[in-house]
Amino acid sequence: MNVKSVEKQEKSTVELVIEIGAEEFEAAVQKVYLKQRGKIMVPGFRKGKAPRKIIEGMYGSGVFYEDAINELYPQAYADAVEQEKLDAVAWPKVEVVSVGKEGLTFKAVVTVRPEVKLGEYKGLTAEKPEVTVTDEDIDNELKPYINRATRMVTVEREAQNGDTVVIDFEGFLNGEPFEGGKGEGHSLELGSNSFVPGFEEQLVGTKAGDEKDLDITFPEDYHADLAGKAVVFKVKVHEVKEKQLPTVDDEFAKDVSEFDTLADFKKDLADKLTERREHQAQHDFEAAVLEQVMSNMEVEIPDAMVEFEADNLVNDMAQRIQAQGIPFEQYMAMTGMTMDIMREQAKAAALERVRRDLALNAVVAAENIQVSDEELEEEYKKLAEQYHMELDKVKQAVAADDICKELSLKKAEQVIYDSAKVGKAPAKKKTTKKKAEDAEAGEAAEGEEKPKKRRTTKKKESEEGEEKPAEEKTEE
Structure with missing residues (x-):
């Protein structure tokens, strides 16, 4: 492999012209022949x-x-990137220049990490909400425990909203049963709106043993076969049940928690809720500070870098879904998605990840952040403990460079957060796009409300050398 030329181009790209000699190319052709001749x-x-x-x-x-x-x-490209010490951040665009007995020459356009000009990143100010927990909040925290301790008790009375009725039902369209319209022994909570509109309301007032025909018209946005259709559901009520809520006292606290009194249980719920909200408030504060760092930097982000990150996000999602035993192709068919749609939807998140990565790497460089051998070893030990693996196997599986990069980014974040202050956040800077939109809106407003000023502007343009039609003045 020989790098014939290296040429820097616009938008953080570098063009490499790479040559592979006749002998190496011939060996590759022979290898392919031996593989395919069968x-x-x-x-x-x-x-x-x-x-x-x-x-x-x-x-x-x-x-x-x-x-x-x-x-x-692929290997020739990788070797060339390493030789030229390029920080590639996306897949290359490859084009064959020449190929034959004399060898192979190809061109690779490499997207490299763009230059970042950091703005302010220390001593920034952002708002941090004060954390409070009210009695109502604690009551809401209690609700899941109350629901789990609630019993359903059969009652001999007419059904009311909030009751659960046990029913058999079958739906008929033009006197004929339709697919999916039948159920037996189904428990339905009245008022839950889990059935088609009008169904639950007509069962209020029924009691065990009642049989009733329900006239229902399906919504226009329902399943295509039944949308807007009038049907009849024949329903038989077997049982009416009401919720029997527990008494929320010390005995209740003993049953559902490790505490002996309701007061102690509520205090624990309040402490945990406070901790969660404080964690969220700190997270929001740090996110606001980091957003300022990203907004303060100057960088031209290559589209290829965002597209590469979007591909990574989609691939990560595919792996998670397949790990659950669902083939990714089946998942896309079920959700009506395509790879192109998923990539497009992932671009916003990809852009944010790219912005964060660029900002933090710039801070790493500005602060000359290093990761010591001791810190690297400690991180390997944490990974070994987390994944229940032997330390040597973790070191084989995870590259030291990857761990050092992640640790250095965390240190960069800490530099930003440790110097940040809680206070009134500065006004958000307008993006270039927003500024352009505001400018256009301003011009339109001037055109509608201040025609004289608009004429003056055009006159000025004319004086600077732009041609102006003679009838422009009388246009108003």
């Missing part, structure tokens, strides 16, 4: 026994070139 049928030869020259005579001398190129270029 799949090629040639008259007069047993399958897999046709000489390479015969196959090339039939299909052309370059029959194996494409696969040979694919065999060679």
Whole structure:
């Protein structure tokens, strides 16, 4: 492999021209031939026994070139990037310049990490909400425990909203039962709005043993086969149940928690809620500070960098879904998604991740942040404990450079957060796009309300050399 030329281009790209010699290219072509000859049928030869020259005579001398190129270029590209010490941040755009017996020459346009000009990143100010917990908040924290301790008790009376009725039902369209319209022994909470509109309301006032026909018209946005259709549900009520709430006292606290009194249980709930809200408030404060750092920096982010990160997000999602036993293709079919749609939807999150990465890496450089051998070793030990693996195996699985990078970014965050202050947040800076929109809006307003000023502006433009129609003045 030989890097023939390196040329810096616009938008943080570098063009590499890479050469692979005749001998190395020939070896790759021969490797491809040996791999593929068993799949090629040639008259007069047993399958897999046709000489390479015969196959090339039939299909052309370059029959194996494409696969040979694919065999060679990834490693050649990686070696060239390492040799030229380029910080590549996206997949390259590759173009073959020449290929033949003399070897392979290809061009790779590499997107590299853009230059970042940091603005203020220390001593920033952001708002941090004061954390409070009210009695109502504590009551809301109690609700899940009360719901779990609530019993359903059969009652001999007419059903009311909030009751649960146990029913059999079957739906009929034009006198014929329709698919999916039948259920037996179904428990339905009245007022839950879990059935089609009008169904639950008509069961209020029924009691065990009642049979009733419910006239229902499906909504227009319902399933296509039933949208807007009038149907009849034949319902039989087997049982009416009401909720029997527990008495919320010390005995209740003993049953649902580790505490002996309700007061202690409530205090624990309040403490935990306070801790969660304080954690969220700190997270929001830090996010606001980091957003200021990102807004203060000057950088031109390459589109390819965002697209690369969007691909990573989609791939991560695919792995998580498949880890749950759902093939990703099946998931996309179920949700009506495509890879293109998913990538497009991931771009906003990808852009934020790229902005964060660029800002923090710039702080790492500005602060000359280093990771010591002791810190690296400690992180390896934490990973080994977290994943229940032997330390040596963790070191084999996770590159030291990756850990050092992550630790350095965390240190950069700490530099930003430790110097930040709680107070009134500064006014948000307008983005370039927003400024342009405001300018256009201002021009439109001037055009509607202040025609004289608009004429003066055009006159000024004319004086600076722009051509102005003679009838412009009388246009108003």
